[in-house]
Amino acid sequence: MNKAFLFLLLLIHSSCISLLLHSQLKRMGAFDEACKLTYLSNEEKEVAFLAMHHIGKKAFYEDVATKVDSLQKAGFFVFYEGYSDESPEDSLANDRNERKLRKVLGVALEAYLDTVNHTVLGIKIRKKNARALVNQPGLTALGIDTLTSRRVDISPAKMMEVFEQKHGEVILDSCDLKTSLSSLTYNCQDLGSKLQDAFFEEIVFKLRDQHLAGEIQQHSGAKIAVVYGSMHLRGLRVELGKLDERWAYLTEKN
Numbered sequence: 001m002n003k004a005f006l007f008l009l010l011l012i013h014s015s016c017i018s019l020l021l022h023s024q025l026k027r028m029g030a031f032d033e034a035c036k037l038t039y040l041s042n043e044e045k046e047v048a049f050l051a052m053h054h055i056g057k058k059a060f061y062e063d064v065a066t067k068v069d070s071l072q073k074a075g076f077f078v079f080y081e082g083y084s085d086e087s088p089e090d091s092l093a094n095d096r097n098e099r100k101l102r103k104v105l106g107v108a109l110e111a112y113l114d115t116v117n118h119t120v121l122g123i124k125i126r127k128k129n130a131r132a133l134v135n136q137p138g139l140t141a142l143g144i145d146t147l148t149s150r151r152v153d154i155s156p157a158k159m160m161e162v163f164e165q166k167h168g169e170v171i172l173d174s175c176d177l178k179t180s181l182s183s184l185t186y187n188c189q190d191l192g193s194k195l196q197d198a199f200f201e202e203i204v205f206k207l208r209d210q211h212l213a214g215e216i217q218q219h220s221g222a223k224i225a226v227v228y229g230s231m232h233l234r235g236l237r238v239e240l241g242k243l244d245e246r247w248a249y250l251t252e253k254n
Helices: 005-011 020-029 058-073 090-104 127-132 156-167 176-177 193-218 228-242
Strands: 039-040 046-050 077-080 149-151 222-231
Touching: 005 077, 046 058, 046 077, 058 077, 058 176, 058 222, 077 193, 090 156, 090 176, 156 193, 176 222, 193 228, 222 228
Parallel strands: 046 222, 077 149, 077 222
Antiparallel strands: 039 046
């Protein structure tokens, strides 16, 4: 599972009714059939931002694949979203950091769209809506050539390091330790909405947007396609502007 689409939780982590969840899914574009493509430039580099959402219609992801293929053929190097373990050889540390991440978020990391039980993150939605949606497919299905592209994101270890430096250590209790990371439910004590909101603002968005902007600025290529959650576009534009005030949207291509 691609765990990078944590931004969805920001929209619904305080919601407990399916009607609100449906409206939020609609707002984030989950029922769209085409992917919005936005271009930015600083006169030296050109960025094509493909606004992703990680639960959507099959037609949407087919459109993503078509656009990605065209961009790659036009010479764009692809940056894609999705965190990975910083130290693959340290399985204990990776396990601990993912459990801490789950405790901060307050929801199971594996529980996204369940088309069998008609739920999103464990919350019931209308059957007809669940049937219309699918989870984001893998990189190959999105048209991304993994040999000529790069994942650009931060690890759970880095997320927790930065978060704990400001807010203190996240302490795991016996429930956190006993509940498998593969579980589709999470019924342990979370950290509460105040710290959840801080985590989204400071880590899920700002820290990751800063990292993405830095990677774009440092990349040697002149054309970069960014396949990232739609809610990161605004923050990316802000962070790029801090690095080079020439960054702007190319309105003639939108």
